Amino acid sequence: MTMNERKTIDLEQGWEFMQKGITKLKNILEGLPEPQFSSEDYMMLYTTIYNMCTQKPPHDYSQQLYDKYRESFEEYITTTVLPSLREKHDEFMLRELVKRWSNHKVMVRWLSRFFHYLDRYFIARRSLPALNEVGLTCFRDLVYQELYSKVRDAVISLIDQEREGEQIDRALLKNVLDIFVEIGMGQMEQYENDFEAAMLKDTAAYYSRKASNWILEDSCPDYMLKAEECLKREKDRVSHYLHSSSEPKLLEKVQNELLSVFANQLLEKEHSGCHALLRDDKVDDLSRMYRLFSKIPRGLEPVSNIFKQHVTAEGTALVKQAEDAASNKKADKRDVVGLQEQVFVRKVIELHDKYLAYVNDCFNNHTLFHKALKEAFEVFCNKGVAGSSSAELLATFCDNILKKGGSEKLSDEAIEETLEKVVKLLAYISDKDLFAEFYRKKLARRLLFDKSANDDHERSILTKLKQQCGGQFTSKMEGMVTDLTLARENQTHFEEYLSNNPNANPGIDLTVTVLTTGFWPSYKSFDLNLPAEMVKCVEVFREFYQTKTKHRKLTWIYSLGTCNINGKFEPKTMELIVTTYQASALLLFNASDRLSYSEIMTQLNLTDDDVVRLLHSLSCAKYKILNKEPNTKTISPTDYFEFNSKFTDKMRRIKIPLPPVDEKKKVIEDVDKDRRYAIDASIVRIMKSRKVLGHQQLVMECVEQLGRMFKPDFKAIKKRIEDLITRDYLERDKDNPNTFRYLA
Template sequence: MAVIEREPIELSKGWEIMEKGITKLKNILEEKDEPQFSSEGYMKLYTLIYDMCIQKAPHDYSQQLYHKYRETFEEYISSTVLPSLKDKHDEFLLRELVKRWSNHKIMVRWMSRFFHYLDRYYIARRSIPGLKVVGLACFKEKVYAILNEKVRDAVISLIDQEREGVQIDRALLKNVIDIFVEIGMGKMECYEDFEAAMLKDTAAYYSRKSSNWIFEDSCPGYMLKLEECLKREKERVAHYLHSSSETKLIEIVQQELLTEQVFVRKTIELHDKYLAYAEGSFKNHSLFHKALKEAYEVLFNKIVAGSSSAELLATFCDNILKKGGSTEKLSDEAIEETLEKVVKLLAYISDKDLFAEFFRKKLARRLLFDYSANDEHERSVLLKLKQQYGRQYTSKMEGMVTDLAFARENQNHFKEYLSSNPHLNPGMDLTVTVLTTGFWPSYKSSDHKLPAEMVKCVEVFREFYQTRLQHRKLTWIYSLGSCVIKGMFDSKSLELSLTTYQASALLLFNESDSLSYQELKSQLDLSDDDLKRVLHSLACAKYKILNKDPNTRTISPTDVFEFNAKFTDRMRRIKVPLPPVDEKKEVVADVDKDRRFAVDASIVRIMKSRKVLGYQALVMECVEQLSRMFKPDVKVIKKRIEDLINREYLERDRENPNLFRYLA
């Protein structure tokens, strides 16, 4: 029996047939008078692609068809999609974009079916993107890349209109924001680009509003507006924003309406008002002073928009005491008076230890980074706190201030040492601040591998320090370090103000044109969290000193980085900030740990003096002792009693389990 071989389908002839099917699909999408595909029509096109792919060489057109698949989308976008979007603005642009994205997804679905054989065999055997990815990527590259800023601004404009009370089409916004998410194809960089701009606009919006509301409204009225704004932002997330934005939005509202405009200032004014009533109108009657005290204890021991009054008071003090921090220029007398009132307000707060820890953290930043506006005011507020709550309350903070004075003296000796030993000079200016462990907040120290240039500096200072204090050990806290390095870019050189970690990362590019994430991690010896923050600040934030492949806004262990020689800026010196770290959880954790020690110490003191004591009496006396600094939880006291029994400080009476004995 003779086998008759079928004539191969030529590419031009086959594609001519295919184009008719594609034209039909486009007509359907454009809502022209075109019947839908029948099963026979669909199978005809699928079979045509199949036949053109299984033909023997040189008639296997798999590669050519793969390219034509992409070219089809590119041609449709340039001839039809972009012209339909070009002259539209605002809400009309968004509606057209939603329509075009929906049509594009339908087109990708049908085209992927027609060309399905490519996905199964040609693409599966090669490391190339699949049909769906290619189709969606075309829209991202040819439409989103061109219009994303215009679309983003239109969305943000509608959000601001809604904040002003205008009724908007929330469903439309939901559809547009879904595009930002979907077009990332599993990654969130497109949504994150939009989110960054939206959050920046949100901060500016509430900053403007707060400036007016703070003067227009009473304290209760202002707080009601704050609560309403928080509620509305949560509703926005529920209706059209991505859930990941909720925490960031809430933090911005709190920052702009609460922290920046300091709820505390209004509270001070209110306190002054009612204190004047108690002292003047009611002639210092104890009943009215008691009522004022009870009212403020209720107010100051509530969580206000996610923040404790202890944190808000500490932030308020920081805003007054740091350079450029106060929203208005206050005289020295006004600052002293305000700080005096803050210390008085602190009396109403039950968690005074929490205030102390927040204040100490912020004091440390002011001292270490030279943010303090006036040393005398720093000493003054510590004196006020010491007089009110005792030496132990401020001992660590006073130690920090003293440390800085010694550190300056130590630095002067170091300069003299280098002058006397010029051969030891490391070739760069070096300032080292030596701190006393115990006074300062605990900072993370790491085995970070410094560049050779910095290693020499460390060794020289270590040698100097040993000549003065042989029996002290230096532990380097590189996470607090900062430096200025010169970046030689194509257009001009720039001075870059960086952290030690950032500088260490950049200096590695003196030796290598390109470095992977894993190479950087190995050479710097940083944790993933620290390294990602550093690389994000250098490659994904405002100043893109490094180029990243792939060009996304998130850092991944598979990323590759290279020095961006084309980077420039109008300034000659720029500070490259690291992404902020939320210190609130860390402060609360530190305070909880200190409270456990305080409870233990109180129980031991009581039992040492009493020798034998019942459970209720022990708890009541412990609460009374500790309530000056914080209100201890009875459950915590019970747990600490059990722990002290296990550690053989106490024992339970064998006949009466609610009776405890002290073990000497």
Template sequence: MNDRRPIELEAGWRSMQDGINKLKRLLEGEPEEQFDAEKYMHLYTTIYNMCTQKPPHDYSEQLYSRYRDAFSAYIQEKVLPALRETRGELLLRALVHRWENHKVMVRWLSRFFNYLDRYYISRHSLNTLKDVGLIRFKEEVYKELCGRARDAILELIRQERDGEQIDRTLLKNVLAIFIEVGMGTMEAYEKDFEEALLESTASYYKRKAAAWIQEDSCPDYMLKAEDCLKQEEERVVNYLHVDSKAKLLNKAEEELLANNETELLEKEHSGCSVLLRDDKKQDLARMYRLFQRIPKGLEPVADMFKKHVESEGMRLVKEVTEAANAKKDKDSGKPTKDSGSSHEQQYVREVIELHDKYLQYVNDCFANSSLFHKALKEAFESFCNKTVANSSSAELMANFCDNLLKKGGAEKLSDEEIEETLDKVVKLLAYISDKDLFSEFYRKKLSRRLLWERSASDDHERSILARLKQQCGAQFTSKMEGMVTDLQLAREKQQTFEDWKKGQAKQLDIDLSVTVLTTGFWPTYKSVDLALPKEMAEGVEQFKAFYEATTKHRKLTWIYPLGSVTMKAVFNAKPIELVISTFQAAMLMLFNEEEKLSWTEIKERLNMPEEDVTRMLHSLACAKYKLLLKEPAGKTIAKTDSFKANWNFTDRMRRIKIPTPPIDDKKKVVEDVEKDRRIAIDAAIVRTMKSRKVLPHQQLTIEVVNQLQRMFQPDFRLIKKRIEDLIQREYLARDEENPNIFKYLA
């Protein structure tokens, strides 16, 4: 039987008050012994007993209330008077000290009153003892002093921003109070400190930016801005809460960068354009790093980059056009080389160098950003599709490749350098809208290299075709690949002809080599029914006999303008070997039988077109090697002229090559391309209408452009014309009610 007498409230509390006073003296640093186990157990047991006594002696409710009041009494008596006397950094230090003491007090008292936590509090859903202690500090200390503390913190942060050393640990500890009094939420930190921090940050950097934008160059400003942002990030690491990072940087970026971007980028002697002009790569990389931090901050930089590259390209276009025009005036009347002037070759080289340079900018300064790749692409598309010295870039690039790939055409480049240059030219082709025009010019040049054995390397020829195929698709290169294969087959056919000749009774007086080509792969060449000299005619007949005997269902068409002849000419001084065209050879051989012939007689005997008669006679009578003498003498050919062989001709060389005046076939290439475009547009219209059956005009035009723009940029007027033509040919019909809608006629 338990006969223990109940502990009365006041008696029990006096005992507890002794323990609480002892704890206060310890916290205040007064002389006092630490709690021993006996004292601790006495206090714990007192509370336990007072809470487990039978009613009306269960004092749990009263003890819970007095527990709370014990904190308030200590705060009012000791804590607040001490804190109210301090300011600035001293206040912060005192606040941290008092907060640490308060947590110690909470820890000890909650142990003494632990039984309340275990039963009374959980049963009545009340705040825990620990929370009660925190709430007292928040309500009585924090609420009164948080404003002053915040101002003191912001002042220290300002001092640090201005370069002064501060106690970062102190700030971290003070801000921990703002976080902890939130009791699991960030509400107190955000509302009582962070809002003011963000406001003061914006205000601080607004002032700084206003001064720097006036005083500093763009690079100096960016250095300062980058340093400030780095320091703000360090601030978060050192004492601010991590949640503040994005908001803090956002404020700094807004004031330092966003609000001053236009003025900064357009600074007269140091802005973005000047940095690009002066190749300030480090500064440009910093500009990219900084402005990528703000929404749409890189768009103005990319736009200035695009305009700069475009102006550099347009400068090249202007320089080359002016140089070419000056050369044209100077060389007026003189024949020109077929692979473009040195100025135009230099233009393509400089465009390649320009692309290399600014592609490196995109990679090194602008972090390989797709935005800057797009800007580079648009800039190059802008000037690469301009007419340069009366030529399109498509033609110039085809000429450049020809010069690179033919024997003796390129500068002294190694195989690796040629491969690298070809790769760069093919990449530039991506910017050309008239890829079909490049294809046709390139095919013309390729045919000459292959047929006249001018190609420097089969490997390089195959290499560029592989690159073009990858860039533009198999259809783009199919004819060119066919040409290369054709030539290999032609060599095999020639060997078969040589073997076949050995079995023939009649041997030719001349060596004959024939290149058989497939019509569909090669450019169209005019076929001339030339009246060949007897020796040549016999060779042609013999090859015809061989071909008909070995090949079924194929018809030969002879393209004499592409032929070449090596003949021995016996002049009075010495014999000289001549390397000439079939036309030139046929013309010279007329003078084996006739001493003198008129222009008209030469034309009639050879059955040669007028323009070819004049061109060939010019090359033999008016150019460097005068194998024929013209009457009357002069530098131009007239239909009234007459000619005779110059038997007294001599030269220090034993073998000479007599070039034929080049034909400017640019006009024909353009005509062929335009014809192909009409066919391509027709096919695209029919293909689209066949699948869609009914389409309005605008939609049909858009779909046709989308299909064809990979090879060329179709002209809207031409599309309209082709639609009208297809209506006439009854492929399409207009809708009876709406003439802007077309129907497909199956």
């Protein structure tokens, strides 16, 4: 038949036909013996709906069918589904629910296909909920709403059983929780509000009970093991049946109850807390502590504080140990104290190695722990030992490593490594400029007295210092090392000059080291009255040097010179290695047998201090080249001296030491002077760019600028400001005396 002759289907008869199909579907779902739908059955049902929706009004039954679609579900749920669920409890109820939900979804899928025509036209035009949604909403409003709280409690009770170590059916829980997610139709509200919130609350209560027992019974490491295990299990739980969005919330609850609540009690546990773990080098436990505490807000702060206290205490103990050793050894002062100080620096290096490894390995290189280590070392590295500042100790330590026959016998690699570590320690020292000055003084001695063991090491540590402290820190020292290379070339030229001008030769072997004034420490240059033999040398060299350059002035530093002279004693002739001063004094005795203190002083043109040291070294010390009357251990202005012709020694060559001058005072004075200039320059630099600045601000910026080299003292800055005002670099504001202006 053609389209318009199609027989009109009325609602009753059409629905009756549909109802048969729906009943067949229900039977299949209930597992009753019922043949499956054939494609003809399906097509007939689909076409019936199609026809009933496309008949001319008043026979278009779209709205009525839409309602009946919903009523089919409601009727099925009320008569079949709910009764079967209400009679079951606990796990059985959960299984039934999973089965019913699964069936319900199948039913929705089939009926939506039968009624498909409604979805395409009717619903779209009226913007009504789609068939699929209507089907799911029925289940939500009738089944889920009635049961979810019982379901939730059953699930939570199973989770707690599992926490207590019982085996449970995880797949069942996964399926039940999927219902909470799916029933939200793309939203998570049902899962979060109807299940998750209560589950989290229960979790917190569960772990709160556990933790309050464990904290009393367990040591800190045991407690941490349990906590770590619990966190691992909860993570596992999420992957097996909870929704992945629960993971952060769940772990947060567990961490809070196990760690945050008991953090202090745990860290401070008497014999097993953080202090004890550090004391006993429990590396694994400390790593675990880091892992756990890094998860809770601000959890690492107390750990890093304890770490800092611990390292500070260990370092301070080393300082005290070194102090005690030094005061016990006061009797035989010089040598032993030097060794003690070496040992002390070694121990500080070892301490740093040890705890830096902790920061890298246990504490995952975390900045908080680097900061703690730095602050701890800054505390005791700036204490100094037995009247020597750390700056001086470090410089001496380097000197011992770098000079020939130093107390440390190390391979090249070990030297490199040790220097690397010393430079690391320097970072913690606030008076870097003081270190630089001591280092430079000692470097000068190594270079000038040929004491340096190896040029490569000298240059290598300068490179390290340059990286750590910047170019200006090392520029003078680099200049010193270069000067020596140039001086060697210069000496070669001088020797060539002498061989080309035989008349000029003074008849004495002469080595001259020419240095650049700006690079080297300042040395006193006295006009020592040189013996005639030496005057000739000086003149020859001056003539040679003028052939090379016209515009440089040579200043001779006799205090740094050495001479080898022959002493003709009655037992045998011996070679004496002496300083230029000592040589000049001894040569006086070629012309006189006996000289008074004042005669020697006048002839040499030296100060009292120098003459006393000199004569002491020749007449009262190990080698008595001169006899003194009266024969006492100290030199006084009324003494007389004569050549000791009977002197002898088993050696052919002897070195007669001159007691070293204590340079410490001079170094400290020099550094203080440099600091005054540095503060002046900094203040002027700041004021020039800022024009007007308050006192507080100026001091702060000045400290900030100079901090890399030294920690300027507030009083010193204040004094320099006053000084700059009197010198008209700055002025005080008329109205506000605490504000300064720059005067161009």
